[in-house]
Amino acid sequence: MKATATAHPIQGLVKYHGMRDEELRLPYHDSISVCTAPSHTKTTVEFEPDASEDVFLIDGEEVDGRGRERIEKVVDHVRELADIEHPVRFESENDFPTNIGFGSSSSGFAAAARALVAATDLDMTLPEISTVARRGSSSAARAVTGAFSHLHTGLNDHDCRSERIETDLEDELRIVGAEVPAYKETEEAHREAADSHMFEARMAHIHGQIAEMRDALRAGDFDRTFELAEHDSLSLAATTMTGPAGWVYWQPRTIEVFNAVRQLREEGVPVYFSVDTGASVYVNTTADALDRVEGAVADCGVDTRVWEVGGPSKVLDSSEALF
Incomplete structure (x- = not known):
């Protein structure tokens, strides 16, 4: 139960601001963005039945505090969807600077969601996977579907998901x-x-x-x-x-x-x-x-x-x- 995925960060074009539900990260309004390549996050996850606890590493450093809580929320949601309880080993690397306004949380949680869904063999479309990524970061939903994408607001996973917008x-x-x-x-x-x-x-x-x-x-x-x-x-x-x-x-x-x-x-x-x-x-x-x-x-x-x-x-x- 192992998989590796990658995603590009986003530039917000019409940006969301504020959340009506912090737990599910449901934004107050719609948003549109574009993914920026070749910058990317790569994430490998493996569910390990014999392990004693989850391990989360980003750029070689163990994650704790609020960062760990946000990753756990996404992982726990996938475990619930897949009906498993195995601990996970989670490693992620960025090839661009983080925490300076270039969307690292968007590519980070998008790559995580894509890898977690693949590792558990869940049959989900990209818009459906975007609802998994959204639990870590609303902007990550748009990084899942990529290019120019639109995250619709809503009060549930059926409505609050991302779709790609085709454009020349x-x-x-x-x-x-x-x-x-x-x-x-x-x-x-x-x-x-x-x-x-x-x-x-x-x-x-x-x-x-x-x-x-x-x-x-x-x-x-x-x-x-x-x-x-x-x-x-x-x-x-x-x-x-x-x-x-x-x-x-x-x-x-x-x-x-x-x-x-x-x-x-x-x-x-x-x-x-x-x-x-x-x-x-x-x-x-x-x-x-x-x-x-x-x-x-x-x-x-x-x-x-x-x-x-x-x-x-x-x-x-x-x-x-x-x-």
């Missing part, structure tokens, strides 16, 4: 990641989201934003899609910054990248910024403009990485197992 932008999009290292606490920001006086305003417009984003993606309209994503980033930040803790994640280099993007756009370059909860920046552009955009972002004094659109989570051959 999959081939055109290039993403420059501007690394601005600054630790963030996404879970706390979600927990207090509804206490912001801006939250009701966000809820009032988010359904229209989702409809606009789906329409722009279906039409393959680059500018409309990523202008919406840029505006949603600012809306998310307004809500986060006006919560009880007053979270301010942006750093001076974050603003510098914003300004560089706006200058390029004034010069006719198709480029837009986007941020999730964190200081690092996604800079969305086209393949033709990539070199110019990456150069301008690097001139802001940040490390950069370049992504294309990543596909869904997938099970790997046994030869690629981590143990």
Whole structure:
């Protein structure tokens, strides 16, 4: 009962904020994202009948505290679905920086869910597996189905699951990641989201934003899609910054990248910024403009990485197992 899987992290385009149910991680509203490749998480799991306890390792370090609780929640759900009680050995590795706003929890729980389902021989579709991953991180549901995906809100696993959105932008999009290292606490920001006086305003417009984003993606309209994503980033930040803790994640280099993007756009370059909860920046552009955009972002004094659109989570051959 062993399997290995991989998944790509996500960039939120219309981001969810706040959870109506923290136990099942049911978000208040829908969300849409795109997976960023080649960055990925690889996870190997094995259920061991003779073991005495679960073992959880990420990047070679044993996981404890809240991180362990979140993994256990996903593992326990799969054990319940598969009707087994065996302890599990769980090892995961990321090939990109974590906790700086590049979606490591999304790829982490997506790869975990895919591997756990495969190891227990459960017959589940990707949207069904997305409900398993969602118990660890709502954004992970979208990393399961991959590429451009839409997580629908709901009060149960039938409704609150992810689906992929087909769009011609999959081939055109290039993403420059501007690394601005600054630790963030996404879970706390979600927990207090509804206490912001801006939250009701966000809820009032988010359904229209989702409809606009789906329409722009279906039409393959680059500018409309990523202008919406840029505006949603600012809306998310307004809500986060006006919560009880007053979270301010942006750093001076974050603003510098914003300004560089706006200058390029004034010069006719198709480029837009986007941020999730964190200081690092996604800079969305086209393949033709990539070199110019990456150069301008690097001139802001940040490390950069370049992504294309990543596909869904997938099970790997046994030869690629981590143990």
